[in-house]
Amino acid sequence: MGPRTRSRHAAGMRIALRFALVLASALLLVSCATTASRVRAVTDAPGWRWLDEDELRGTMHRLGRLVSQLDGLLAGPRGDVERQQVLDVLTQMEALGAELEGAAAPSGHPRFDEAAPRFRSFVTTAKHGVEREPPSYYAAGTVTGACLYCHGAISPR
Secondary structure, eight states, X not given: OOHHHHHHHXXXXXXXXXXXXXXXXXXXXXXXXXXXXXXXXXXSOTTOOOOOHHHHHHHHHHHHHHHHHHHHHHSSOGGGOOHHHHHHHHHHHHHHHHHHHTTTOOOSOHHHHHHHHHHHHHHHHHHHHHHSSSOOOHHHHTHHHHHHHHHOOOOOO
């Protein structure tokens, strides 16, 4: 075998080696992605509840829409506030908060784990205020502030 043949052979081997390395890396990534939940079942502490990023984001978006709806209901003159609509929105928010918070187990999102009980407390206080006779909407108006506490002011687009 001549020097040129050896050079071509070595170049071909390098290409084959690179292809094999890329293929092995891709297979490793795919296997990790599909087995992550099984690995977590063994490695996570008892009572640990991993909150999926999509689940968290989707529920937070629903909460955001409810907060916007609540703001709209409370924006009118005091006498025009529809008590039952405000209670319905607060009840939905309470249910979403309970769904996210689960059994008070850590979720894998430390900021969320710290803020979720406080947010639910704001919503519960607001609901109790609206249920009173006469209804008080002050606490319901502070629910938006509870969101801003974690998320900060978001400028309108």
